Amino acid sequence: MSVDFNIKVGGEAGQGLQTIGQILSKTFLRGGFHVFGTQFYLSRIRGGHNYYQARISDNPIKAITEDVNLLIALDKASIDKHFDELSGGVVLVDKDKVKVDNDDKSIFHVPFTKIAEDVGGKIYTNTVAVGAALGLLCYNFDMLKEVLNDTFSKKGDEIVNKNIEAASSGYNYAQENYEGKCHYELESPGSSQKRMLITGNEAVALGALASGIKFISAYPMTPSTGVLNYIAANADRFGVVAEQAEDEISALNMSIGASFAGARSMVTTSGGGFSLMVEAVGLSGITETPVVIFLGQRPGPATGLPTMTEQGDLEFVLHAAQGEFPRCVFAPKTPEDAFYLTSKAFNMADKYQTPAFIMSDQYLADSEFTCEKFDASKISIERHLLTESNEAEQDKEYKRYKFTSSGISPRALPGQFSSLVVADSDEHDEYGHIDQTIDNRIKINEKRLNKLEGLKMEMSEPEIYGSDSADITLIGWGSTYGTLTETVDILRNKGVDINLVQFNEVYPLPESVKNILNKACSSDLICVENNATGQFSRVLKVETGVSVTGHVLKYDGKPFTPRYIIHELESKGVLQ
Structure with a gap:
């Protein structure tokens, strides 16, 4: 059975949410899972409501989802704000420290602080929480021991051992006190392939x-x-x-x-x-x-x-x-x-x-x-600098800004050859000396702009994800890629004829983009962007003449999720 599991750790700034989330993420990664972790935090040193969210799957993932299967609540706000996101899940909370008004049976009390104090001090509270979470999942504790050892090894054996003891105590508490022992049995895929987080x-x-x-x-x-x-x-x-x-x-x-x-x-x-x-x-x-x-x-x-x-x-x-x-x-x-x-x-x-x-x-x-x-x-390192062999072919006096059809002039470094390298922030001639004559201005400005043609030819075409042509085409750029590919997968599995054109080289656009978009879409061309005005769609219009038929825009400071995009497509009548 495929695993797709979401853990959210909520609390205030300064409570160590990121530490809990990252230790959990590394533990699942070590067990062979694919992990995607993201965080929401406010611009303050302490207080406010923050959270770290980790998605775990045995398949590659590059996006967050909205359902939560396990919530580690370090403050009351975490329960108030995220309880409704639970999808058949459990809330781990220390009721001795957090006042809980909700008596739902999915809320499971673990005395994080008391267990930590018994081990060696409040400083180990978060490690207890990590252990309790894995105990609730019946996950291999040895994986966590390895991660704790790696994480705290520079602090000495005593700190490592105390953290392992705290995690073990939390793990055992969850196993011994949760009804049915495990809420999930998250078995490691056991992949031997090492991956990076x-x-x-x-x-x-x-x-x-x-x-x-x-x-x-x-x-x-x-x-x-x-x-x-x-x-x-x-x-x-x-x-x-x-x-x-x-x-x-x-x-x-x-x-x-x-x-x-x-x-x-x-x-x-x-x-x-x-x-x-x-x-x-x-x-x-x-x-x-x-x-x-x-x-x-x-x-x-x-x-x-x-x-x-x-x-x-x-x-x-x-x-x-x-x-x-x-x-x-x-x-x-x-x-x-x-x-x-x-x-x-x-x-x-x-x-x-x-x-x-x-x-x-x-x-x-x-x-x-x-x-x-x-x-x-x-990766190749291509410096494109003037060499001694082609320096000899240059004029006796080096022209740093020599007029060329491509706009690219021979670039020498100061002190590299006997030639003097001259540069000026005023308009200048081929040699780099100030020249404010009209003819020179026109010629050297056009020289610089001629580089655009070469740049266009070297910029890569966008990726088409899904079929080469579809009734609905989503357009994205940059970081929206993971969410948009998952959106396309979800909708294609439901029988929707949809694909994605994703740009990662956004300016200048190659001449072929217009034909690519015309071929990829037969009906609706929807640009998805994390801004309020559809900036990339305007760039497309100016550079290629292609107009999109609709937008999905988000500008509340949070990233897209597949559910959000699908809801917007439905509300706009794109999905029937």
């Missing part, structure tokens, strides 16, 4: 390291900070300089300077921070200095909802900075996609000497996905 941020960081990044700068900003943290933690091993700048303006200017000197460079930010970077984006554009910009989206404007998710910055990124110059924009679908797309972003930035954007969002950035091991051998 990885966030989108970690995947981008790994992709950057595999791509030869040598400089990263940022001013920390949720949800992008995880990329900076991961690279900084491994900076010495990979020879990377990681700089926490005083502000976002400095961060991007630092990366542009490092790139000008020859280092592969990257900045990380979110929408509010990117607002401060905009002038420097223009500097990258006019000096034709490559840089990769990772932008983790969250709801705006201003501070908005700093810990929630949205896809609201696409048009901002496309039009940021004064004037007109080329750029390319990537929006990863999954962590695996993020790993390889990050490499492509670096290569495209170097080849076309332009800013390259990686657009993620809080949902992809922070969620934990089960992935197979990434293949670093598939």
